[in-house]
Amino acid sequence: MADTPVMGFIGVGYMGHGMAKNILQGGYPLWIKGNRNRDPVESLKGMGAQEAATNREMAEKCDIIHLCLPNSPAVEAAVRGQDGILAGARPGLIVIDTTTADPASTMALADQMAAEGVTLVDAPLGRTPKEAEAGTLDAMVGADDATFDKIKPVIDCWAGNITHVGGVGAGHKMKLLMNMIAMSYAAVYAEATVLGAKVGISPQTVRQVIGSSRLSNGFFETFMRYTVDRDPDAHKFTIANASKDVRYANAMAADAGVLSLMASAARQYYAHVEAIGAGGDFVPMLGDHMARLNGMDMAEEVKKGQG
Numbered sequence: 001m002a003d004t005p006v007m008g009f010i011g012v013g014y015m016g017h018g019m020a021k022n023i024l025q026g027g028y029p030l031w032i033k034g035n036r037n038r039d040p041v042e043s044l045k046g047m048g049a050q051e052a053a054t055n056r057e058m059a060e061k062c063d064i065i066h067l068c069l070p071n072s073p074a075v076e077a078a079v080r081g082q083d084g085i086l087a088g089a090r091p092g093l094i095v096i097d098t099t100t101a102d103p104a105s106t107m108a109l110a111d112q113m114a115a116e117g118v119t120l121v122d123a124p125l126g127r128t129p130k131e132a133e134a135g136t137l138d139a140m141v142g143a144d145d146a147t148f149d150k151i152k153p154v155i156d157c158w159a160g161n162i163t164h165v166g167g168v169g170a171g172h173k174m175k176l177l178m179n180m181i182a183m184s185y186a187a188v189y190a191e192a193t194v195l196g197a198k199v200g201i202s203p204q205t206v207r208q209v210i211g212s213s214r215l216s217n218g219f220f221e222t223f224m225r226y227t228v229d230r231d232p233d234a235h236k237f238t239i240a241n242a243s244k245d246v247r248y249a250n251a252m253a254a255d256a257g258v259l260s261l262m263a264s265a266a267r268q269y270y271a272h273v274e275a276i277g278a279g280g281d282f283v284p285m286l287g288d289h290m291a292r293l294n295g296m297d298m299a300e301e302v303k304k305g306q307g
Helices: 016-025 038-046 055-061 072-080 103-114 129-134 145-158 170-198 203-211 218-227 239-256 261-275 283-293 298-306
Strands: 007-010 030-033 064-067 094-097 119-122 137-142 159-166
Touching (some): 007 016, 007 055, 016 030, 016 064, 016 129, 016 145, 030 055, 072 103, 103 119, 103 170, 119 170, 145 159, 159 170, 170 203, 170 239, 170 283, 203 218, 218 283, 239 261, 239 283, 261 283, 283 298
Parallel strands (some): 064 094, 094 119
């Protein structure tokens, strides 16, 4: 690997754009590959990134490639496809998968890639696109010690809180635990806020009482910033992604033979919103859907609370 390794980044969407920008600002040469949305691609090209036509071309040119994709099938396609990473990979290539992915898929990919001399690292993310742009994301890294030491200066470009949680696969397992908690929080916050409104406790009162207590946290604050302030950009994480993460957590529990009643219950709310075609809504909007299921309009409940 060169003194300054050449970077690649596949998936420059909500999270990936900021991460890739910070890699560029860290002084690394960068190749990118986006999807249908050209805006982040053109933005990064304007900062000095070069665009690869295929994942294979990127693998031929890069020493370290980041993936920031929607799910495990997308990761598998990026790696195994006809013009995928493995088709152009050289021994010594490192792939850092920041996707929230299925650990079973991660382990199978890691074994296949290792046979070709390629190292897979799982480094899923915590926090939001705001922190991605600021370079202050959380990273949960699954890698052997030597690989972790090699890639940490790169991860430092886009993460402010880095935890080496274990070997390959451990990062994705930890991320599923994190998102199982977060998405269960969202379901509980939504359910409690709707119940409160139904029995005469306004969403504003719920925010004031819980927000000033030991039960408050950053996730609660962003959830209520949408619920009460109606800020649609409070937490730009889609219900479809949340649903996928909770499904993966439930699958991990099933594989481990562990009872998972809370995760199973939370999954139903996200599955419902996806089923009615609103998976593109953001997670704090879950409360609006719960309100409708109970014959209420959350925006109207907020207006009542202003009176």
